Amino acid sequence: MCMLRKCATRDSAVMSLNLLPRSLAYVDAVAKNGSIQAASRVLGISASAIDRQILLLEEAAHMRLFDRHSNGMTLTKAGEMLVVLARRWRNDGNALWSEMQQMQGVDLGQVRIAIMDSQVNGMIPDFVGRVAAEFPLVQLDLEVMSPGDAVQALDQGIVDIALAFNAKPHRNIRALWSERLPLGCVVAPNHDLANEESVTLQQITEFPVVLQSQALSIRQYLEADHEWLIHEGRQPVATNSLQLVKRLIAQGRHVALTSELDVSAEIFEKRLVFIPIADETAAAQSISLLVSAVRELPTVSQLIMDILSACARETLSRVRQV
Structure with missing residues (x-):
């Protein structure tokens, strides 16, 4: 996974809805950080408490979730399945929180977007500025990915939207806009x-x-x-x-x-x-704005997507006039 670039545009005091069970959160943290000790430092939770929760899960599942090595831990196939579940659970919780805030008339939430490396110095700074001006309580999580990783992340619910080059068709992914790039x-x-x-x-x-x-x-x-x-x-x-x-x-x-x-x-x-x-x-190549075909975006994510689409179209129009 490529390095995460975050652009937080909401007040740090705004809370999100955390419905993820503690045990799944620990498994995900160990998977991300490579060891119980590293996860302990990130979470501020004792290593023994994390280890205990993982052992209880392994005992209940009757299979190992991690392979333990002298230099860290790696996920087994069963562990990978739990991590996918954990991330979808967390993402669904974030989407629910955004919808609840929308019901109160508050444009607040977290929108996760997969972008391409070349867009970082192009349209993305303008996009972030527009979002900050129109939706100051929205947090953007922008992650640079390859087109294949972006499609996979959409399918797994890791991101909400992807702006990707040359994305291959996928039964669970829908292209809302696409343009040929000679x-x-x-x-x-x-x-x-x-x-x-x-x-x-x-x-x-x-x-x-x-x-x-x-x-x-x-x-x-x-x-x-x-x-x-x-x-x-x-x-x-x-x-x-x-x-x-x-x-x-x-x-x-x-x-x-x-x-x-x-x-x-x-x-x-x-x-x-x-x-x-x-x-x-x-x-020709192509650029596409992609979303999941099986999950509905929260209202605030749809509004952010409209801004991203407009930025992409405007950039393409301008560059072709030079």
Whole structure:
């Protein structure tokens, strides 16, 4: 799981409804922190109390929830099932609390959103600012994930909303909005290709190419349909850091293949240039706003989702006018 980035915009004195049984909370904490001792420090509960609750659960289930090692603990299959239950239970409690506050006319709650790394320097700061202005008592939990992890988190109830690139269809996930993102070549303003109206994939091989992580769908797409490009490119560089990708492009030597949304902030500031790919074989990517098809969002989450959708649409419209 990627690192959590939180943007808390509600008063710290506002309480949430905690309906999660203590034993499940302890199992989840140990799973997150890797050991009883680490969970004890985070929760402020004695290690012996946590251990006792886990042992009671294991005794009742007649199976181990954790494999115990000299350097920590890892979940068994049964333990993984309990953790999924614990997180869904906690999420349902948060949703119930939000709905109860809505009944009192208070726009309060916690909204958990999966986002992509490239959006952090793009539309997300504007989105957070709008939410803070319109719903000051709402807490946003923004977690950077890969598209596959975002879909899985939605399915498991770990997040409420996802804004994901190239999300694969899933029977329990519904796309409320989706937009095609043509593949493009990104270069510095002083690059030899910068003034071209479009470029071919063959032209790109004449320059050093910087590739994104294999965990990302854009890299998987390139390897599946255009593997020759990776091998024929001059001095290719691969990295899991999008910031490094952008820095290398900005230096003027490297080029990258991605969508305009990946570099929207840099395009607005005229630090990078996006050039469409002319090849008909260069299939478009997509961006989608996703929710669970089996769970209804609380009212406040739907309102936050509308703001996120508007930010995404406006950013895409602006970047295409540059």
